[in-house]
Amino acid sequence: xxxxxxxxxxxxLVELMCETADTVIYRPRRDADGTPVTIKVVKGEHxxxxxxxxxxxxxxxxxxxxxxxxxxxxRLESIPGGAALVMEYFAGVPLDKLxxxxxxxxx
Numbered sequence: 312x313x314x315x316x317x318x319x320x321x322x323x324l325v326e327l328m329c330e331t332a333d334t335v336i337y338r339p340r341r342d343a344d345g346t347p348v349t350i351k352v353v354k355g356e357h358x359x360x361x362x363x364x365x366x367x368x369x370x371x372x373x374x375x376x377x378x379x380x381x382x383x384x385x386r387l388e389s390i391p392g393g394a395a396l397v398m399e400y401f402a403g404v405p406l407d408k409l410x411x412x413x414x415x416x417x418x
Contacts, residue, residue, distance in 0.1 A: 320388055320395065322350070333362065338400060347400040349382065353393050366396045373398070 322339030325347065329336040337350045351369075353362040366387055373384035384398045 320350075320390065320397075322348070348385070349398040349400045351396040351398065352390070355393070363394045366394050369396060 321342040322337075323342060325338045325340060327335065328338050328349070333354055335352050335354055337352070338347060339350060340347050351366065353366065370384040370387050373381065382398050382401065384396055386397050388395045388397055
């Protein structure tokens with residue numbers, strides 16, 4: 312594993328979990344205590360206020376939902392040029408990895 316930093320946040324990167332047109336989701340371990348977390352970062356040098364507001368909205372929704380099936384967001388961190396949403400991590404397989412095409416119907 313290599314040491315990496317997302318902004319000034321110290322983490323050891325474990326894997327890049329998902330990348331979309333607008334965001335990147337990482338699975339690092341916090342250097343201070345080794346706790347695995349999930350970090351969602353908006354792509355780009357200078358993401359718009361709309362993208363930062365979206366992360367803030369996700370944080371607020373997560374705080375109001377007290378369900379075991381919902382990943383809890385811990386905090387929103389400022390990083391150069393944007394923001395990073397730090398969330399709890401839970402082991403599992405992403406749905407896109409589980410999904411497989413259905414075979415064509417037989418006639």
